Amino acid sequence: MAPSIPLFSVFMSPEAIARSVEVLGCGFIGQGPQVEAFESKLKDWVTSPHVLTLNSGTSALHLALRLAGVEHGDEVISTAMTCMATNVPILANGARIVWADINPKTGNLCPKSVAEKITPKTKAIVCVDWGGYPCDFTELRAIADQHKIALIEDAAHAFGATYKNQKMAALPDFTTFSFQAIKHVTTVDGGALICRSEEDYKRGKLLRWYGIDRDVPRKDFRCEEDVLEFGYKFHMNDVAASIGVAQLDHAARIVGAHQKNGETYRAAFAGREERGLELLDYKDDRKSAFWLFTMLVDNREEFMKFMAERGITVSQVHARNDRHTVFRDFQTELPGVDAFSTRQVNLPVGWWLKEDQVQHIISTVDEFFPKSR
Numbered sequence: 001m002a003p004s005i006p007l008f009s010v011f012m013s014p015e016a017i018a019r020s021v022e023v024l025g026c027g028f029i030g031q032g033p034q035v036e037a038f039e040s041k042l043k044d045w046v047t048s049p050h051v052l053t054l055n056s057g058t059s060a061l062h063l064a065l066r067l068a069g070v071e072h073g074d075e076v077i078s079t080a081m082t083c084m085a086t087n088v089p090i091l092a093n094g095a096r097i098v099w100a101d102i103n104p105k106t107g108n109l110c111p112k113s114v115a116e117k118i119t120p121k122t123k124a125i126v127c128v129d130w131g132g133y134p135c136d137f138t139e140l141r142a143i144a145d146q147h148k149i150a151l152i153e154d155a156a157h158a159f160g161a162t163y164k165n166q167k168m169a170a171l172p173d174f175t176t177f178s179f180q181a182i183k184h185v186t187t188v189d190g191g192a193l194i195c196r197s198e199e200d201y202k203r204g205k206l207l208r209w210y211g212i213d214r215d216v217p218r219k220d221f222r223c224e225e226d227v228l229e230f231g232y233k234f235h236m237n238d239v240a241a242s243i244g245v246a247q248l249d250h251a252a253r254i255v256g257a258h259q260k261n262g263e264t265y266r267a268a269f270a271g272r273e274e275r276g277l278e279l280l281d282y283k284d285d286r287k288s289a290f291w292l293f294t295m296l297v298d299n300r301e302e303f304m305k306f307m308a309e310r311g312i313t314v315s316q317v318h319a320r321n322d323r324h325t326v327f328r329d330f331q332t333e334l335p336g337v338d339a340f341s342t343r344q345v346n347l348p349v350g351w352w353l354k355e356d357q358v359q360h361i362i363s364t365v366d367e368f369f370p371k372s373r
C-alpha cells in the first residue's frame with residue numbers, strides 16, 4: 001500500500017531555512033530586527049497596525065486575557081470544542097470558565113448561548129474559528145458591546161480567513177494566531193496578538209517582556225527604568241521571526257491551496273445527508289481558511305478505520321475540553337457540543353496534497369458513503 005496521506009504537514013521554505021541559518025550564526029538571536037521585520041510584514045497581512053509577535057499562540061491568549069482585565073474570580077465564556085490551549089490560559093489567569101454551547105453545524109460558539117451565559121462577573125468571551133471558519137462576529141461583537149466585555153478570537157486555525165470581506169482582526173478586541181509546527185504559517189513555534197486598540201497594543205508590548213520598555217533609549221546595557229506592572233517572557237526571538245518573514249511570502253498560496261481543496265470536497269460531498277455524511281453549514285459572507293476539513297459522519301469509528309486501511313489519515317483532531325478533570329468544576333449541559341463532537345471527523349485538506357491524492361480521498365469517501373441514486 002502507498003504511504004499514508006498525512007493529515008498535517010510542516011511547510012518550511014528553503015528561504016526560511018537559509019534565513020534562519022544566517023541569523024543563527026550572526027551573533028544576535030534574541031528579539032531584534034527580524035522580529036521588527038516579521039511584525040511589519042504581518043501588519044500588512046492582517047491590515048492592522050497593532051501586531052505583537054510572541055513565542056506561541058497560547059502566550060497570545062494568556063496576554064489577551066490579561067489585557068482584557070481578566071482577574072481571579074472573574075468569569076470567561078468559552079467554547080469546549082477546541083484545543084486545550086484555548087482554555088488553559090483562562091485558568092492560568094485565575095478565572096472561571098463558563099461554557100457556552102456551539103452551533104452543531106459549524107463547531108463555532110452560538111451567540112444565543114453566549115448571551116444566556118453572561119453574568120455580572122463575565123469579563124470576556126473567547127471564541128474559536130473551528131477549522132478556520134470564522135465565528136459570528138457581528139453577533140458576538142454586539143453582545144460584547146452591550147455588556148462592555150472583551151471579545152477574544154482564537155484564530156489559530158484561521159490564518160487567511162475572511163469575514164464579510166474583512167481580515168478577521170477588524171471586529172474582536174483581540175485576535176490570536178499560532179505559528180506552531182503544523183499551522184498554515186509556521187515559525188517552528190510562535191504566535192501573534194492583534195489588538196483592536198492602541199492602548200492595549202502599547203501595554204501588551206510592555207507585558208510581553210516582563211513589563212520592561214525596550215524602546216526607551218538605554219544609558220546602560222541593561223534596564224534601569226521603573227517597571228510599572230509584571231509581565232511575561234512571551235516575546236518572539238529573531239530566529240523564529242526570520243523564518244516567519246520568509247514563510248509569509250508563501251502564505252497566500254498555502255491558504256489558497258487549503259481553500260481550493262476544501263471547496264473541491266464540499267462540491268464532491270454535497271447532498272449525502274441521508275447516507276450519513278453531512279457537510280458543515282457554511283455561509284457565503286465568510287471564507288474559511290480550511291486548516292481542517294471537518295464533516296459530520298455516522299459510524300465514525302468504522303469510517304476512520306476504513307480510511308486508515310486505504311492510506312488516508314483522518315482524525316477528530318481536538319476532543320471536547322469540558323470532560324477533562326482540570327475543567328470539572330465548570331460542567332454543564334452542552335447539546336450542541338454533544339452533537340458535534342460525536343460525529344465530527346477531519347480529512348487531509350492542506351497544501352501538500354497532490355491532485356491524485358485529493359481524488360483518492362474523494363473516491364474513498366464515496367465508497368463508504370455512496371452518492372444517493
Ligand SMILES: Cc1ncc(COP(=O)(O)O)c(C=O)c1O
Binds near residue numbers: 055056083157177
Ligand atoms: C485552537 C487553538 N488555539 C490555540 C493553539 C495554541 O497555539 P500554540 O501551539 O502556538 O501555543 C492551538 C494550537 O496549537 C489551537 O489549535
